[in-house]
Amino acid sequence: GAVVSQHPSWVICKSGTSVKIECRSLDFQATTMFWYRQFPKQSLMLMATSNEGSKATYEQGVEKDKFLINHASLTLSTLTVTSAHPEDSSFYICSARDLVRGTAKNIQYFGAGTRLSVL
């Protein structure tokens, strides 16, 4: 099956620093990747849609200057949390849609997530 790799799986950083999270589709190409955030005991909330070669589309209430997204290739999207603060601590999950097999039914394959803790 399709595999999406997310790195790092866990990161602790000091308040004010920036953190970059990578999302890679390992065995398929993905023109579209999605970034979600999940707080403890809550569901996933879509943050932004990452499109290869173009600007990301952010959901209402998500600061684009705070959460920088770059989708430079068909297999890699990155999310950078800039000047992180404790309230940014969360579980960040990416997903990728298979260009060939996923388009019709919007089948997305999820990464294992990145737990961010900002001190």
Place this chain on the structure above:
Amino acid sequence: TQLLEQSPQFLSIQEGENLTVYCNSSSVFSSLQWYRQEPGEGPVLLVTVVTGGEVKKLKRLTFQFGDARKDSSLHITAAQPGDTGLYLCAGVRGGGADGLTFGKGTHLIIQP
């Protein structure tokens, strides 16, 4: 904003019992997906339902999409401890390019 209401949020039952999880919305979705998520991991797709009234079976799990494509249910027969986990429904917004709208999830515990 399209919202998905999922119920119950928490459910703890004995092994061998049956259960149903509901996912409801006032909006129409082009399709609906059910996921299972383990702690500290990403969601894993169980099934996608597309057609109103569609029923899909996955071993002891039965998924149904409402006729109006606004609601869905997951029924588990003879639940086993291995079924324990977080079950999420997710609606696909129209257009094919949008991200998923997730319900709040159902935390299911099957006690041996």
